[in-house]
Amino acid sequence: xxxxxxxxxxxxxxxxxxxxxxxxxxxxxxxxxxxxxxxxxxxxxxxxxxxxxxxxxxxxxxxxxxxxxxxxxxxxxxxxxxxxxxxxxxxxxxxxxxxxxxxxxxxxxxxxxxxxxxxxxxxxxxxxxxxxxxxxxxxxxxxxxxxxxxxxxxxxxxxxxxxxxxxxxxxxxxxxxxxxxxxxxxxxxxxxxxxxxxxxxxxxxxxxxxxxxxxxxxxxxxxxxxxxxxxxxxxxxxxxxxxxxxxxxxxxxxxxxxxxxxxxxxxxxxxxxxxxxxxxxxxxxxxxxxxxxxxxxxxxxxxxxxxxxxxxxxxxxxxxxxxxxxxxxxxxxxxxxxxxxxxxxxxxxxxxxxxxxxxxxxxxxxxxxxxxxxxxxxxxxxxxxxxxxxxxxxxxxxxxxxxxxxxxxxxxxxxxxxxxxxxxxxxxxxxxxxxxxxxxxxxxxxxxxxxxxxxxxxxxxxxxxxxxxxxxxxxxxxxxxxxxxxxxxxxxxxxxxxxxxxxxxxxxxxxxxxxxxxxxxxxxxxxxxxxxxxxxxxxxxxxxxxxxxxxxxxxxxxxxxxxxxxxxxxxxxxxxxxxxxxxxxxxxxxxxxxxxxxxxxxxxxxxxxxxxxxxxxxxxxxxxxxxxxxxxxxxxxxxxxxxxxxxxxxxxxxxxxxxxxxxxxxxxxxxxxxxxxxxxxxxxxxxxxxxxxx
Amino acid sequence: xxxxxxxxxxxxxxxxxxxxxxxxxxxxxxxxxxxxxxxxxxxxxxxxxxxxxxxxxxxxxxxxxxxxxxxxxxxxxxxxxxxxxxxxxxxxxxxxxxxxxxxxxxxxxxxxxxxxxxxxx
Numbered sequence: 001x002x003x004x005x006x007x008x009x010x011x012x013x014x015x016x017x018x019x020x021x022x023x024x025x026x027x028x029x030x031x032x033x034x035x036x037x038x039x040x041x042x043x044x045x046x047x048x049x050x051x052x053x054x055x056x057x058x059x060x061x062x063x064x065x066x067x068x069x070x071x072x073x074x075x076x077x078x079x080x081x082x083x084x085x086x087x088x089x090x091x092x093x094x095x096x097x098x099x100x101x102x103x104x105x106x107x108x109x110x111x112x113x114x115x116x117x118x119x120x121x122x123x124x125x126x127x128x129x130x131x132x133x134x135x136x137x138x139x140x141x142x143x144x145x146x147x148x149x150x151x152x153x154x155x156x157x158x159x160x161x162x163x164x165x166x167x168x169x170x171x172x173x174x175x176x177x178x179x180x181x182x183x184x185x186x187x188x189x190x191x192x193x194x195x196x197x198x199x200x201x202x203x204x205x206x207x208x209x210x211x212x213x214x215x216x217x218x219x220x221x222x223x224x225x226x227x228x229x230x231x232x233x234x235x236x237x238x239x240x241x242x243x244x245x246x247x248x249x250x251x252x253x254x255x256x257x258x259x260x261x262x263x264x265x266x267x268x269x270x271x272x273x274x275x276x277x278x279x280x281x282x283x284x285x286x287x288x289x290x291x292x293x294x295x296x297x298x299x300x301x302x303x304x305x306x307x308x309x310x311x312x313x314x315x316x317x318x319x320x321x322x323x324x325x326x327x328x329x330x331x332x333x334x335x336x337x338x339x340x341x342x343x344x345x346x347x348x349x350x351x352x353x354x355x356x357x358x359x360x361x362x363x364x365x366x367x368x369x370x371x372x373x374x375x376x377x378x379x380x381x382x383x384x385x386x387x388x389x390x391x392x393x394x395x396x397x398x399x400x401x402x403x404x405x406x407x408x409x410x411x412x413x414x415x416x417x418x419x420x421x422x423x424x425x426x427x428x429x430x431x432x433x434x435x436x437x438x439x440x441x442x443x444x445x446x447x448x449x450x451x452x453x454x455x456x457x458x459x460x461x462x463x464x465x466x467x468x469x470x471x472x473x474x475x476x477x478x479x480x481x482x483x484x485x486x487x488x489x490x491x492x493x494x495x496x497x498x499x500x501x502x503x504x505x506x507x508x509x510x511x512x513x514x515x516x517x518x519x520x521x522x523x524x525x526x527x528x529x530x531x532x533x534x535x536x537x538x539x540x541x542x543x544x545x546x547x548x549x550x551x552x553x554x555x556x557x558x559x560x561x562x563x564x565x566x567x568x569x570x571x572x573x574x575x576x577x578x579x580x581x582x583x584x585x586x587x588x589x590x591x592x593x594x595x596x597x598x599x600x601x602x603x604x605x606x607x608x609x610x611x612x613x614x615x616x617x618x619x620x621x622x623x624x625x626x627x628x629x630x631x632x633x634x635x636x637x638x639x640x641x642x643x644x645x646x647x648x649x650x651x652x653x654x655x656x657x658x659x660x661x662x663x664x665x666x667x668x669x670x671x672x673x674x675x676x677x678x679x680x681x682x683x684x685x686x687x688x689x690x691x692x693x694x
Numbered sequence: 695x696x697x698x699x700x701x702x703x704x705x706x707x708x709x710x711x712x713x714x715x716x717x718x719x720x721x722x723x724x725x726x727x728x729x730x731x732x733x734x735x736x737x738x739x740x741x742x743x744x745x746x747x748x749x750x751x752x753x754x755x756x757x758x759x760x761x762x763x764x765x766x767x768x769x770x771x772x773x774x775x776x777x778x779x780x781x782x783x784x785x786x787x788x789x790x791x792x793x794x795x796x797x798x799x800x801x802x803x804x805x806x807x808x809x810x811x812x813x814x815x
Contacts (some may be wrong), residue, residue, distance in 0.1 A: 009707035045749050046705045049778055052800035053708065164763070166772040166794035171815045225795035225813070
């Protein structure tokens with residue numbers, strides 16, 4: 001970036017130098033022309049300043065000498081003589097050379113010229129040397145000032161007219177906040193009443209307690225522009241001495257807001273010290289607040305240190321948690337009955353209590369669910385060793401990359417995921433990533449990468465296992481499947497279906513059996529494992545580029561937020577997470593589509609499933625039905641019901657053994673009045689309808 | 695809506711560098727070549743901050759700062775001066791005229807942005 005600016009600088013310098021030369025020639029004939037002198041000074045000043053900015057440090061240093069001389073000239077301390085003009089012209093030539101060919105600088109020539117300038121007024125040179133280096137806000141803190149956490153009490157009292165130079169005190173307070181944990185108390189006792197208040201004045205001042213490791217200089221730096229326009233006090237306080245941190249009275253006395261006698265007298269009453277002092281008008285309420293803020297801040301710092309030292313976890317047998325989750329589930333069911341009853345009875349006191357119970361139960365439910373959640377990172381880390389050993393065994397170079405380690409899953413789910421993940425990773429390593437030699441041939445890096453990512457998506461967790469290997473060849477799969485007798489040559493399958501063949505029992509792509517793969521047992525075990533978790537598998541692959549297998553798992557198995565709907569006398573629950581909206585379906589709409597189950601929503605055509613028909617519920621549908629629009633991946637699909645009743649916290653009870661094979665129904669729940677509502681698995685239902693339609 | 699910063703300097707290279715740095719950081723920039731040009735441009739511009747060199751023809755930085763503060767609409771905006779180390783007295787003069795802060799030349803983009811954040815937020 002600097003280069004393009006350097007170009008502009010070079011052009012600019014060249015112009016300035018040309019201008020300088022003509023000014024100097026004029027100056028020779030008009031040695032007292034102030035305008036010329038000012039112009040010359042400015043030109044030198046600019047070359048010096050810009051030179052330094054764009055990396056021409058030697059130019060800047062040299063020009064500094066010339067600038068000094070002309071500063072004296074313009075202040076009347078030095079007269080212009082022919083010798084000076086000659087010297088300056090020579091300097092211009094030198095500067096031009098230094099800019100155009102910085103690599104060719106003859107330093108002895110430069111030094112000689114610089115010395116000549118300096119020798120013009122050696123006496124004045126001394127004065128210049130005494131400029132004090134004032135601290136600049138752009139100076140960085142010197143390295144090595146790594147401080148540990150210290151606590152400071154800061155009092156910042158800006159002058160009343162501080163707004164007049166554009167200062168915004170709140171920005172300074174923000175900078176403080178960014179430097180560490182702090183408590184800021186605004187002191188408002190100087191703010192006059194409205195009729196004497198001047199809005200352009202700053203009456204507020206601030207007390208701050210801050211804990212930071214940046215050091216006192218960093219704090220002072222924050223106030224660097226305003227240090228002359230305010231009253232600033234910064235002192236270090238020790239948060240750990242005395243053992244029991246100072247009481248309010250001690251803090252006030254220490255700060256000088258009151259004295260010990262008054263404090264003692266006030267304490268002999270029975271109210272809180274702070275209240276007493278305020279009532280007696282001895283200390284302003286703001287000062288009390290500020291001191292209390294300090295107390296609180298220190299308390300928090302101490303607590304933090306304590307919790308870091310003490311242990312923060314307790315081991316609990318998993319079954320106790322399971323019991324707890326069960327109980328919470330029952331509680332949710334009973335609570336929904338309570339809510340329903342209370343709205344029927346319509347007693348306002350009861351309704352209030354029922355609402356409170358509902359709120360608490362939701363919180364209880366959320367908290368209990370989260371107790372069983374663990375980050376998947378632990379599992380991911382175990383695989384690093386696996387990848388290392390396995391790739392060595394197979395003579396390949398493979399790197400395992402992980403992302404989303406903090407994604408949390410239920411403990412049971414994580415445990416059940418372990419084996420399927422191991423198998424999928426082994427597959428990537430064995431079948432996916434090619435040997436280094438082959439990879440080089442196809443222009444890939446010798447080292448292959450297997451990437452494990454975990455992320456939340458709605459009510460699910462997605463885990464991706466991606467490799468940059470050879471990809472899956474659909475044709476090869478098809479042929480192998482025919483060979484194994486899984487499909488026949490005439491079968492016409494989509495790419496997706498071909499990929500899914502790798503999960504068929506007995507299927508294996510290995511030409512020979514290694515002790516890693518080949519027995520054709522692995523992938524279908526993976527599929528069953530994922531099914532058992534109510535999850536789904538998706539395969540995406542591109543030949544020679546790689547394969548990505550995605551596992552989609554529900555976050556929690558026991559309680560979901562659902563939408564309760566009715567068809568005739570039957571009740572159903574739809575999982576709320578996938579639902580986008582609800583629209584009406586009239587007889588007109590149905591007629592308009594000539595029997596096709598589709599509808600228009602804001603210009604988009606959305607297909608729907610008429611559940612009454614699908615579930616063969618008898619009776620006539622109402623004149624206006626409701627379509628509930630769900631999102632499944634990139635598609636939207638509607639489900640038609642009679643009536644939408646409302647949101648319902650659904651405790652999932654699994655169906656008995658007899659109903660396990662009904663995929664479209666994922667479970668059931670008991671409503672407040674004891675009726676059973678079936679929970680619909682929208683994904684499975686959609687697939688079933690598509691299958692039947694073909 | 696991005697904030698607008700006016701940069702005033704008679705050196706095109708400095709103006710360009712400042713402008714580029716600020717635009718990269720998401721600000722809108724108005725350039726001026728000296729104090730008079732700046733005062734002409736500031737009317738109705740709605741700028742939120744001014745960064746100005748001190749040494750300029752036609753009207754220098756000090757004059758500009760006074761001129762800006764004299765206008766009710768811009769009485770309280772942050773104004774930052776660009777100075778070199780040999781101009782300590784100028785710094786005080788600038789503050790007296792109403793400048794909010796200063797940046798010492800030479801400076802790099804990170805330092806510029808740090809000061810902008812400090813006075814503008």
